[in-house]
Amino acid sequence: MQMLNLGILAHVDAGKTSLTERLLHSVGVIDEIGRVDDGTTRTDTLALERRRGITIKSAVVSFPLDDVTVNLIDTPGHPDFIAEVERVLGVLDGAVLVVSAVEGVQAQTRVLMRTLRRLSIPTLLFVNKIDRRGAREADVLRAISARLTPAIVPMGTTGGLGTPEARFTPGLSPAALDVLADLDDDLLAAYVEGAVTDSRLRAALTVRTRRAQAHPVYFGSAVTGAGVDALLAGVRDLLPPAGGDPGGPVSATVFKVERGEAGEKVAYARMFSGTLRTRDRVPFGPHGSDGAGGRAQGRVTGISVFDRGADSRVDAVPAGRIARLWGLADIRIGDVIGEPRTAYERFFAPPTxxxxxxxxxxxxxxxxxxxxxxxxxxxxxxxxxxxxxxxxxxxxxxxxxxxxxxxxxxxxxxxxxxxxxxxxxxCVERPVGSGAAVEYNNKEPNPFLATVGLRVDPAPSGSGVAFRLEVELGSMPYAFFKAVEDTVRETLEQGLHGWRVTDCVVTMTHCGYSPRQSHAHQGFDKSMSSTGADFRGLTPLVLVEALRRAGTLVHQPMHGFRVEAPADTLGALLPMLAGLGAVPRTTRTRGELCVLEGTVPAARVHALEQRLPGPTRGEGELESAFRHYAPVTHGTVPERARTDHNPLNRKEYLLNVTRRVGG
CATH class of the missing domain: 3.30.70.870 (Elongation Factor G (Translational Gtpase), domain 3)
Incomplete structure (x- = not known):
């Protein structure tokens, strides 16, 4: 039987969890449809989710669809929980993006669609709530085409919009030929020759959907079930089944970790290759880590897979499936089990x-x-x-x-x-220029048996931290180099103003150590010989001195915003934005609407959300997402309290680390 790992994504309140319930009911997995408002849905299992009526944690549920077993992953819609969505994206074969027929394309819908397209995840669109008053078809299709992707193929027509009798009648739109011919030269040639058949058109639609180049659009209602059977047919016929060789080397990606009833860790993993069995001992760790460092070993003590709305214990799980794994005590989200791979990446901005x-x-x-x-x-x-x-x-x-x-x-x-x-x-700190410092072994005021010289240079925005050597790798034991690099990265978590230092290159320019020494007929004398502790103790002092000489500038996180509001409210909107430090870069009118785009400090986004309804009569729509870090050039520079031994104060640091203030 083929497998399909399917994600359900949407802006909050578009009806994503209700659609999941309807799908499970339509295929016979559940006898009664749960309601989000009543807290009785299958995938919102947390008490908090049921009380608030929102999805907070991703959840997996499985159902059969003819000859395909679908693992359906319900994800959160609120942007505060985008991290949950991020982890799911790396394990999907396809997705259904839910759009409200009443609210239309919303802020989070755009963020999600941009990411799905960038990752080339085959995606169907389901326009939900056609039974609700205010439901629209043509307007929503135009908004999808303009704000999400022009490569859409309506898969039928609606009737009775905005009433409980609203329906969806399947049938390929005439616009399908135009969209697909732009993507398929052979289909275009057949069109010119008048040789396009319905079967050829549907075959082209399947190919282009599976390549994430075209996006079929269905309308329906999760409440009444209208259009859901057509959507299920699209899931079965248009989305690609899971790949992977069950006989190959084991490779799986962990996208969720929870605690079991006894407090033990349970890892949710997508199998990309091989077959994992209970009692197998496997390596795991971050993707891209080598076999020598950074990877742990663990024995799998239990496996369960998802089946018909429940999960069941099994002895083995093959490629293509999602499983829950027991026994890997040190497992973390994003870890790769078995052969390293690069499936797990960061798709969204970090918290700000x-x-x-x-x-x-x-x-x-x-x-x-x-x-x-x-x-x-x-x-x-x-x-x-x-x-x-x-x-x-x-x-x-x-x-x-x-x-x-x-x-x-x-x-x-x-x-x-x-x-x-x-x-x-x-905030973050970035070096302004270059700076270098060095302290020598057995030379005052250095109390450590180590020589460390470091230079800090600025690097391009977004490049992170790089560590390099200008000394011979064989000039001292590798463990000492490793101690310096690890301590450099740890120390850079708190710069001159207490913020994480990023976008820089740290180069080791000097090194030296005291070899192992001992008195005659006695053992190793630690007081006369260098250890890793000497390098770990000295490195922060040298690094912060190099940072002082380079200088750092604090950068605050900035969000890009897009506000859509009635045009006649622009006069009241602009002063409100200015008061929050928001800077509109472009302002344009579109009919009776005005659209403003610009930047706003991340710290003021919540206030902007709260204040926007006032000047816009409750009709303003806000879309925001992290854009970049901007230097703080006016006012008081933000400071962050240190949590380390404070190498900025040499006397305090040495008292804490060595109980001495000098050599």
Whole structure:
């Protein structure tokens, strides 16, 4: 039987989870359709999801579709949980993007479609809610063509729009020939010769859909079931089945990690190659890591696969399937099991906000630390930052809704009452110029048995951090070079102003060490011989001095925004934007609407969302996404409290690290 791993994606409230319920009911997996409002859906299993009526965690459910077994993955629609969507994209064979027939193309719909097209994931579009008052067909098709992709093929016509009797009648649109002929030279030639048959047209549609070049569009209603059978036929006939050789080397990608009833880790993995069996011992780790470093080993103690709305234990899972795996205690989201591959990548921008978690008066800090660590395991983009001196923990975020969800999760699942400080932007530092520093072994004021010289140079935006050598690799033990590189990367997490330093090249210019020494007839004398600790202790002092000489500039995260509002509200809209630090770059009118595009500090996006309804009479629409980091050139430079031993203060640092202040 063929497999198909299918993602359901949408802007929040477009009806994605309701469509999942309808699909499961249509194929006979469930007898009664759950309702999001009642908290009875199959895929929204968290109590918080059911209470709030939104999807927070991706969920997998399986159903048979003739000779195809479909693993359907329901994903969150709210932009604060885009990390969940990101992890799913790397394991999909195809997708259904849900659009509301009433609201039309919304902000998150555009973000998702751009990503699906960039990754060449075959995608069908389902225009939901045709039974709702205000449902439109022609307007929505025009919006899809203009704002998502022009390569759309309507797969039928609607009737009775906006009524409970709304229906969808399948039938290939005459526009299909125009769209497909632009993509297929052979079809264009057949058209010129008058030799295009319906079967040839449908064959071309299948080929171009599977290549993610054309996108069939279906209309329907998850509530009444209209159009759902046609959509299922499209899923079966137009999307490509999962590939992979079950007899090949094992290679799988982990896209979700959760905790089982006993607190054990359970990994959700898509098998791309080979067959994984219980009791197999397998390597796993980040994609691209080599076999020598960065990869752990573990034994698989249990496997389950998804089948007809449930999951069942099996002894083996072949290529093409999605499985839940037990036994890999150190597994993380994004890890590759078996042969390394590059399927898991970051498709969306990282979080740009941060807040401090404030425990309630009765909360045990150790229990809170453990709970936050477990949440970070399930969502790696919840970056944790511990400040031992202040006994504080910060978390990185996408938005305010995510903060509310973390608070509720800690209360409901862990019994921990917490609040948060005000959300602040997560800035970065970039070197302004070049700077170098060196300290020599056995030379004051260096108390460490090591020579380290480093130079910091700026690098292009987005390039991250690179470490290079200008010394011979054989001039000292490799472990010492490794200690320097690891410490450089760790130290750069906190620059001169406390922010992560990025877009730079750090070059090791000097090195030296004291070889192993011992007194006659005695063992190794640590006080006379260099160890990795010497290099780990000295490197931060040298690096921050090089950074001082190079200079750094703090950059704040900026979002690109697009506001669509009634044209007659422009006069009230512009002052509001200016008050939030938003800078419109383009302003244009389109009929009775005005469209403004520009940039706004990430820290002000939530305020913009809250204030937009006022000047626009509730008709303004906002779309925003991280665009770039911009230097802070006016006002007070944002500072971030340090959580390390503060190498910026040499005396304080040496007292903390060596209990000495000099050689």
């Amino acid at each position: 906000l941060e807040t401090v978690v404030v425990p309630g008066p009765e909360v045990d800090r150790g229990a809170l630390h453990l709970a936050l660590t477990q949440l970070a395991e399930q969502d790696p983009l919840i970056g944790l930052r511990h400040d031992e001196a202040r006994r504080e923990t910060s978390v990185s975020l996408y938005g305010e809704v995510q903060k509310e969800v973390i608070q509720a999760t800690l209360a409901e699942e862990y019994g921990l009452d917490v609040t948060f400080r005000e959300t602040t932007p997560l």
